[in-house]
Amino acid sequence: MRLLALSEEIPSVVSRDLKACGIQLIPYGKQAEWTGQKVDGVLLTKEASQGAWEEALPVLSATPGLLLLYGPSIPYGWAQRLVDNSDGDEAWEVVRMALVADGEKALIGGTADGFWVRTLCRSLAKSQRVSLVCKAKEVDEAVRQLPLYFVWKERFFVELGEVCDQEGISLQTVARAMGMDRRVGQDWLYPERLDHRRVMQWIEREGRLVAEKSNVHRVALWGPAVLWREMDKSWLQGKEVCLVTQEDESIPNDIFPEWTTNRTWEKALKDADLLVIGKPDGIIRGLPLHELVLCMKQAIVLDACACFPLQEARSLLHSYRAIGEKTNVWE
Structure with a gap:
């Protein structure tokens, strides 16, 4: 799958993750640099790139396809607004995508029976990644809530650590024992935390x-x-x-x-x-x-x-x- 990246700068981690998912990016540039190249769609990583997409529509209209919104800078509800403002134009299929579980699983927000949703799921399956298909705003909500949950979970175990200190026992052992219950899991330290x-x-x-x-x-x-x-x-x-x-x-x-x-x-x-x-x-x-x-x-x-x-x-x-x-x- 080849997507035209219409953001002037794509974070290296985004390019790496998408490549691992079977998605090749054609870098942003002047129209002459990519006109005529066969692409399956467009990648947007921030809302400011929407203007570049709209400017490119006359050239891209010959091969409309996937409009993929991916990355940490995607505003909440943006994908749904693009769908609502499409005026019934079904040529461009808007999909919100996010990777979770260290990139091992994917959230796909879009129409369940959409051509590009199904194509993305097949591509992810080939790279040994499990997909969950849902609404675009449901992906947004999951992405918004995950960091908050991690903060809560880490706060719980830090407070449990104080109890273990007082009792003279090991937090790692207690956490490992609790983690044997699948509802808890073994990992509780999240170095990528937002609040330190x-x-x-x-x-x-x-x-x-x-x-x-x-x-x-x-x-x-x-x-x-x-x-x-x-x-x-x-x-x-x-x-x-x-x-x-x-x-x-x-x-x-x-x-x-x-x-x-x-x-x-x-x-x-x-x-x-x-x-x-x-x-x-x-x-x-x-x-x-x-x-x-x-x-x-x-x-x-x-x-x-x-x-x-x-x-x-x-x-x-x-x-x-x-x-x-x-x-x-x-x-």
């Missing part, structure tokens, strides 16, 4: 306790800059702080003027007394703990993401603290 305040409050509280109980001079913060903007940083005053950054992350100098940044974990963790993990990535999840211990001055880890196996952390690290897990802690 609760986790940042936990990090601040535990960070202050570390500073009181341990001789900490150098602190390494693992996670994007946006995380640490939401944290009360007063407990870091007087300490040497290094932020572990990714290659593609731009950090203005005026945000954390007293902090240093490093794009390699070896330099960031060298001689660090405390490592604070705010958001995991493939590097930290795959980092052997013995290498981390050798790099740091003191192997004290404050982990809001449960990156390491508890038994290994207990045996190798000087102190390890995760939500609901008091392992070799400073209390």
Whole structure:
């Protein structure tokens, strides 16, 4: 399936996800660059692109087809408004699409017996993805409610972690036991959360306790800059702080003027007394703990993401603290 992308910029993650679903994008450009190319329809990823679609209609009218609305910037109800304003023109089939479950499943909003809805479902099936066909606004509602549900679920388990701390038991074990019920599931930490305040409050509280109980001079913060903007940083005053950054992350100098940044974990963790993990990535999840211990001055880890196996952390690290897990802690 080939779609003309009428947005000037398509996020790389959108192109990657659609390609995995069997959808090839023809990049946006001047009319001469794509006139005459056979396309099955048009991709819109933001409402501002509607004008470009309307301008392209005279050229595209010879091969009308799918009008696919996909991506994080699709306004609520936009797909339905396009259907309502079509004036009975059935040539363009409007479909709202969203991927869920880490891209393993798809929500398809449109006419159940529509040609392009069925075609999309077949294409997704070939890429081993299950589809749920429903109304466009039902897709919008599911997309709107999912992040809110994740926030609620994470809040529940963070509060359960406080209970586990008081009782001297493991949150990971309790969560795993509860997750044996399919209505709960095994996963409760969602690093892609929209609201980081609760986790940042936990990090601040535990960070202050570390500073009181341990001789900490150098602190390494693992996670994007946006995380640490939401944290009360007063407990870091007087300490040497290094932020572990990714290659593609731009950090203005005026945000954390007293902090240093490093794009390699070896330099960031060298001689660090405390490592604070705010958001995991493939590097930290795959980092052997013995290498981390050798790099740091003191192997004290404050982990809001449960990156390491508890038994290994207990045996190798000087102190390890995760939500609901008091392992070799400073209390």
